[in-house]
Amino acid sequence: MRDVALAAGVSQATVSNAYTGSGRLSPGRREHVFAVARELGYPGPSGAGRSLRTGRSGAVGVMVTDALTFALEDAAAVELLRGIAAVGEAREVALTLLPFPVGVDEAAAVAASIRRGVVDGFLVWSMPDGHPAVEAAAARREPMVLIDGPRLDGVPLVGVDDEAAAREAGAAVLAGGPGGRRGVAAVASDSGPGRVAAGPGGGRRQVPGLSAGGRGQVAAGPAGEADGRQRVAVLVDRLSPDGHTGRVDAARLRAARDQVARERVAGFLAACDAAGAEATVIEAGGFSPRDFRAAASAALEINGVDAIFAATDAVALAALAELSERGVDVPGQVAVLGFDGTAEAARVGLSTVDQPLVEKGSHAMRMLLAAIEHEDPESLLLPTRLELRATT
Amino acid sequence: MRDVALAAGVSQATVSNAYTGSGRLSPGRREHVFAVARELGYPGPSGAGRSLRTGRSGAVGVMVTDALTFALEDAAAVELLRGIAAVGEAREVALTLLPFPVGVDEAAAVAASIRRGVVDGFLVWSMPDGHPAVEAAAARREPMVLIDGPRLDGVPLVGVDDEAAAREAGAAVLAGGPGGRRGVAAVASDSGPGRVAAGPGGGRRQVPGLSAGGRGQVAAGPAGEADGRQRVAVLVDRLSPDGHTGRVDAARLRAARDQVARERVAGFLAACDAAGAEATVIEAGGFSPRDFRAAASAALEINGVDAIFAATDAVALAALAELSERGVDVPGQVAVLGFDGTAEAARVGLSTVDQPLVEKGSHAMRMLLAAIEHEDPESLLLPTRLELRATT
DNA sequence: CTGAAAGCGCTTACAG
DNA sequence: CTGAAAGCGCTTACAG
Structure with missing residues (x-):
């Protein structure tokens, strides 16, 4: 110059x-x-010169889950990112997807990686409690907005009430569905090619008014089919980033570091408890479809299992694939419930808890930009909606 | 400090x-x-201080299509991003998704937006020829790798031979399919819930050996069903960023600024030409599912249309939705061919040209990092594979 | 409407 | 193993 x-x-x-x-x-x-x-x-x-001089880079750092690659395999993460990107685009702010050594727990290395980012603030989605990258970001003392988790004192958060939503959804499935809130099954969705996976049992449900009372109302039907499910497998991608796979006991659940996973599982268990159904929690231990399939497979080894409650749609979809491959009738023999409300869930008729993912992202991004402008955004809890479709 | x-x-x-x-x-x-x-x-x-001093930011700028929000709706873009992210994660390089004013053609504003980015190089995917953001990035004289388009002299590119792949795929469909290369239809895919969209005509195809000769070999079947298709609608998302919608004439196609769209359409047309089938090109004029649906709807108004060749899977999937809603038998009445080889195409049984999207991203990222290290990466053409499934 | 000056926060080559 | 010094490229408050 x-x-x-x-x-x-x-x-x-x-x-x-x-x-x-x-x-x-x-x-x-x-x-x-x-x-x-x-x-x-x-x-x-040069951007670097200007950033140093003005103290602004025009970019925000984004951390999604603890491995970007897996996040991009999850439709829920992509929808969230879309909400973030829409606001970024409108306000001409760049999104810097931050890398950090995956699987490394050396806090210093992770912190160094986060420090390198030239960003004006951080957006954090669904990272485990105490993750060194989040702590490093917090230590920067730049504005930060959390999405779903972790919860950090004094840091604004956008989320939903995962525990309550899971509890209500689980209760509805165990009771045979609440009146009037179910989605339309076996009908082409608007955005997809219109293929809907209605199993042979897809149309059978109790009359809404009759099922309000809770469990014990077993519908007449072929072998094992019942709306009052008795044995539930609760499937979760990961409770803590320690590689654990398979059954989960109460202590592990209590100590879980993934906020959202912990709450959803707790909600499902509360529903099972209230309905007198037996529940087993199985952890996939990772985020790849293969991990999910293995967990689903383990779930099906539970004697008499007649329902799968999955902590995310991605897990539920993998379970559906496993069930389909084994020729298990859904929902006749096994009901499947997801969580997230992804477009894919709608497309295949998966019952799920719908949360406004795009809005979650756009709200969080707006809050972060406000914080960067020295405003003081407040935490926000978004509503969820139960969508009962063909798999329950 | x-x-x-x-x-x-x-x-x-x-x-x-x-x-x-x-x-x-x-x-x-x-x-x-x-x-x-x-x-x-x-x-x-501080990252800004270090960046200024070292001349490295540890981030690369990423431009996907000309609107990030739409890119995140396209499974192909997300798969590509996954390849990029995997390498970024392994090498601890951040991905900065660059914003630029959308719909603004004021080169100065766009250039300013690109200049703000603190990045060590640029990855460009599928931007129109002459887009001011690409020119601004090129003007920075930082390393750059192009993916698919635009083509720029002296700038390394990763792509496929879109024209040849489209031509061969179109020819195969018009001829009733080449022997031995078709995928398996109506079978659960590995990663999805296993629902496959096999229309009532899904199983009918000519015996491979008989169909090699090209057109004119009309299979016996109900009304209008034929493997030698006669009237093809070629659907494309966008040829040039000028808002044009609907039929496309030769001049518009020749002047198209979207490299990949232009080549794929040209390839499809060459196939139609060789097979003596009549072809009409219809442009959606945008990237939203609604745009695609409207284009599909326009295609179905063509008298006697019996095949849809879509320039991307996203467009083909929207066409399938439209056909399903109208109760049109696929492939009985209308065959549908896509391009990209997304996971979703496999899931619903869409015939398509499969290209290695994840690898495209990872190759491009590795090439960019090499260029940043002052190596001199060479352009790379990746192979494609025709996947004939249930929709042709 | 334009210029002179200062300083944002760092890292590195060099000297000891 | 540690320190003194220089300078990366910019923007802005101030003066004229």
Whole structure:
């Protein structure tokens, strides 16, 4: 910039003003500056210099789950990202997807990685409690907004009441469905190719009014089919990032570091408890479809299992694939319930708890931008809606 | 950092060395520095300062299509991003999704937006020729790798031969399918819930050996069903970013600024031409499912249309939804062919040209990182594979 | 409307 | 193993 100023016969301040377009420059001079810059091959002001000087980078750091690659396999994460991106685009803020060493628990290495990011604030989605990357971000003392988890004192959060939503959804399935709240099954969705997976039992449900009382109302039907399910497998992707796979006991659940997973499982268990159904919690231990399939497979080894409550749609969809491959009738033999309300769930007729994912992202992003402008955004709890479709 | 140095009784260089972990510091001193930093509330070295000093930011700028929000609705873009992210994660490089004013053609505003990014290089996917954001990025003279398009002299590119792949796929469909290359239809895919959309005509195809000769071999079947399709609607999301919607003439196609769209359409048309089938090109003019549905609807108004060749899976899936809603038999009355090979296409049994999207992303990212290290990566053409499934 | 000056926060080459 | 010094590229408050 100094060279351009020299060559153009103006001060460096004038070159800067030409680019920032502050209007503090006569058009003629401005054009002249640009012409000289072009001639010298000056690429325009460097972002690094401007960031250092202004204290603003125009980017926010985004951390999704603890492995970006897996997040991009999860439709729920992508929908959330879409909400974030929409606001970013409108406000011309870049989204910096931050990397950190995966599987490494060395706090120093993770912290260093987070520190490298040139960002004005952080958006954190669904990271485990105490994750070093979150702590490193918090230590930066830059604005931060949490989505779903972890919960951090004094840091605004956007979320839903996962525990209550899971509890109510579980209760509804165990009771045979609450009156009037179910979605329309076996009908083409608007955005997809219109294929709906209605199993043979897809149309059978109790008359709404009759099922309100809770469990014990077993519908007449072929072998094992019942709306009052008795043995539930609760499937969860991960409760804590320690590689555990398979059955989960009460102590492990209590100590779970994944806020959302913990709450949803707790909600499902409360529903089972209230309905007198037996529940087994099985943890996939990872986020790949293969992990999910293995967990579903383990669930089906439970003697007499007649319902699967999955902590996310992704897990539920993998369970459906496993059931389909084994020729198990859904929901005749096994009911399946998801959580998230992804587009894919609607497409295949998966019963689920719908949460406004795109809005979650856009709200969080707006809150973060407000915080960057030194406003003081408040935490926000969004509503959920139970969508009973063909799999329950 | 100066304050920490002062308080710790060391030089600023020593504080810096403590954080960069260069090992040029005795452990005792290092711990002491950290302790003082904690006490003073020093959040660690700022990324902006380090970026300015080292000339590296540790982030690469990513531009996908010309609206991030739409890109995140497209499974193909997300798969590509996953490839990029996997390499970024492994090499600890952040991905900065760059925003630019959408729908604004004011080059100066777009350029300013791109310049703000603190990045070490650019990854560009599927932007229109001459887009001001790409030109602004190129003007920065930082390393750049193009994915699919635009083509820029001297800038390495990762892509496939879209024209040839589309031509061969179109020819195969018009001829009734080449022997031995079709996928397995009506079988559960591995990763999805296993629902496959086999229309009533899903199983009918010519015996491979008989159909090799090309058109004119009309299979016996109900009304209008034929493997030698006669009237093809070629559906494309967008040829140029000017809002055009509906039929496309030769001049518009020739002038198309979206490299990939242009090539795929040209390939489909060449196939129709060779097979003596009549073809009409229809442009959706945007990237939303609604745009795609409208284009599909327009296609179905073509008298006697018996095949839809879509330039992307996303468009083909929207067409399938439209056909399903109208009760049109696929492929009995209308065959549908996509392009991209997304997971969703496999799930619903859509015939498509499969391209290695994840690898495309990971290759491009590796090439960019090599370019940043002053290596000189070469352009790369990846293979495609025709997947004939239930919709043709 | 334009310029001179200061300083944002760091890292590194060099010297000891 | 540690320190003194320089400078990365910019923008802005101030003066004229």
